[in-house]
Every structure is written in structure tokens, then in C-alpha cells.
Amino acid sequence: MIAFLIRTIWLLWCWIELSVFTLFLYILAWAPEFLIRPYYHFLFRVWCSFFVRALGVDLRLHEKNRQPLPKQYILIANHPSAFEDVGIPSLFDVYPLAKEEVRDWWLAGKINTAAETLFVKREDPESRHKVLDEMIKKLEQGHNIAVFPEGGCKGRRIFEKFQSGAFDISLRTGIPLLPVFLHYEAQETFEWRHPQTLLHKLWHFMTSRNDQANYYVYDAIYPTGYTDKKAFAESVRQMYLQWQALYLE
Numbered sequence: 533m534i535a536f537l538i539r540t541i542w543l544l545w546c547w548i549e550l551s552v553f554t555l556f557l558y559i560l561a562w563a564p565e566f567l568i569r570p571y572y573h574f575l576f577r578v579w580c581s582f583f584v585r586a587l588g589v590d591l592r593l594h595e596k597n598r599q600p601l602p603k604q605y606i607l608i609a610n611h612p613s614a615f616e617d618v619g620i621p622s623l624f625d626v627y628p629l630a631k632e633e634v635r636d637w638w639l640a641g642k643i644n645t646a647a648e649t650l651f652v653k654r655e656d657p658e659s660r661h662k663v664l665d666e667m668i669k670k671l672e673q674g675h676n677i678a679v680f681p682e683g684g685c686k687g688r689r690i691f692e693k694f695q696s697g698a699f700d701i702s703l704r705t706g707i708p709l710l711p712v713f714l715h716y717e718a719q720e721t722f723e724w725r726h727p728q729t730l731l732h733k734l735w736h737f738m739t740s741r742n743d744q745a746n747y748y749v750y751d752a753i754y755p756t757g758y759t760d761k762k763a764f765a766e767s768v769r770q771m772y773l774q775w776q777a778l779y780l781e
Contacts, residue, residue: 539588543738546586553582558639561646568646573627576647580622587737589615590744593623597751604676605710605752606667606698610772611680612688613722614733616714619745624712626678627670629663637730654683664697671707681765685724688716689780690772694765703761708752709768713775718742748775 557579560568584591607626609616621628632653635641650666653659667677681694702709716722721740724733737743750771758764 543586543588546582546588550579550582550586553579554639554643557643557646561642565646569648572646573648576643577621577625579643580618583618584622587615587618587734588743589619589737589740591619591622592744592746594746594748596748599751601710601749602708602752604671604674605708606671606702607676607678607710607712608681608698608768609678609712609747610690610714611682611685612714612719612724613685613716614724614730615716615722615737615745616680619714619747620678620712623747624676624678626676628678629667629680631684632659650677660697664701667697667701668705671701671705676710681768687725688719688723690769690776694769696761696765699755699758699764699768700761702755703758703764706755708754710752711750711768711771713748713750713772713779715746715748715779717744717746719780746779748779750775 557572557575560572560575607620607624609620617628617630617634620626627648627650629650629652630644632651634644634649635651637644648670650663650670652663667679670677679698681696681698682691683695698709701707718740721736721742722733722745753768753771755764758767
């Protein structure tokens with residue numbers, strides 16, 4: 533009972549803290565772009581860290597990589613939940629790719645836009661081609677990007693196919709992929725299933741009986757030896773299936 537009371541008070545304080553910072557970032561997002569560009573991305577990552585804490589999730593980074601991380605990379609990860617939308621930016625300095633609908637989310641949409649999150653209409657070929665160019669531009673500027681190659685939340689198990697966009701970019705630029713395998717110990721609680729809403733999931737995260745989230749980072753995968761983006765994507769998907777067998781089976 534005492535532990536529950538302490539946790540409740542702590543989460544309440546974290547939500548107050550997050551609410552104040554969210555309001556600050558939202559107001560700041562309306563400022564001219566040239567004024568906020570130098571530091572808004574950093575503040576966005578801090579905001580994501582506040583969000584992780586407010587949700588009460590015990591986020592743990594497991595460095596399985598044997599080699600040092602490259603200075604620049606294209607982060608890829610499986611996408612079983614909505615939590616990784618804040619979990620990944622809180623741990624990695626990346627510009628994430630998100631579905632176009634995120635742009636219209638209350639408060640968070642404006643904040644993500646100001647933080648230069650990349651948006652795509654998944655079912656629109658023109659939008660997909662456009663965002664590829666935008667991602668390459670980000671990389672040319674020296675930044676890192678993050679992509680979910682499953683093409684959205686496909687459940688707690690690795691989807692039958694990886695979209696080839698991130699692999700195409702890696703082949704075209706020579707920049708390696710940084711694979712991160714996401715494992716939520718309370719899989720059913722964290723998994724985003726339709727018709728659940730985002731508010732449903734936030735409540736599920738906060739009330740989970742097991743709040744541990746494990747993000748496993750492996751060695752960067754270089755495009756050397758690959759010539760076909762689809763074959764590259766399937767080869768990496770097989771790696772994810774091995775990690776799935778290791779952590780989830």
C-alpha cells in the first residue's frame with residue numbers, strides 16, 4: 533500500500549512536470565523557425581524523456597553491440613507499441629519518421645513538427661518518395677534518422693515483410709543501419725491493437741504490472757555486399773526473427 537502511494541505521488545509529480553514542459557514547448561513551437569532550430573530538437577528529446585518518466589516505464593538500454601556505434605546511422609526497430617515514439621528519441625539522437633496523422637495530434641503534433649519529425653502518408657506513393665528525399669537530406673546534413681521498417685504497429689511479433697525504404701537509403705548513401713530490437717516484458721499490455729486509442733495505451737502503460745521495457749542495440753549493419761534493397765531488407769528481417777526467438781519465444 534505504501535509503495536503504491538509513493539508511486540502514485542511520483543507519477544503525479546511527473547505528469548505536472550511533463551504538462552508544464554509540454555506547454556512551454558508548444559508555445560515555443562510557434563516562434564520563427566530560424567530562432568528555435570538550433571536547440572528545439574534537443575528540447576524535444578528532453579520532452580520525450582519526461583514522457584517516459586511520466587508513463588512510469590522502466591526503460592532499459594542493453595548494448596549488445598561488439599563494435600562502437602558509428603558516428604552516423606539509420607536506426608531501425610520493430611514497432612509493437614506506441615511507446616517507442618517517445619522511447620527511441622529519449623535514448624538516441626535521431627529524427628524519427630512518423631505517420632502523417634501524428635502531425636494533427638493535439639499539442640504533440642505541433643511539437644513534433646517543430647522538432648523536424650519526418651512525416652509520411654503510408655498509402656501514398658508520392659508521399660513515400662518525397663520523404664525518402666527528406667531523409668537523405670537529413671543524413672546529408674550529418675543527422676541520424678529512425679525508421680520502423682514494418683511500416684507501422686504490426687503486433688508483438690515481427691511482421692511478414694519489411695518495407696525497403698530504409699534499406700534503399702542505406703544502399704544509396706553507404707550509411708549503415710543501427711538495429712534495435714524492442715522487447716516489452718508485459719507484451720499484451722504494451723502491444724497496440726486496433727481499435728485501441730492512444731489514450732487507452734497511455735493508461736495501459738501507467739497501470740502495467742510489469743513496466744520494464746528492454747531496448748537491445750546490436751552492431752551496425754553496413755550495405756556492403758548488397759545490391760538489392762528488398763534482399764537487404766529480408767536479410768535484416770531474418771536477424772530480427774532470430775532476436776525474436778531469443779527474447780520472445
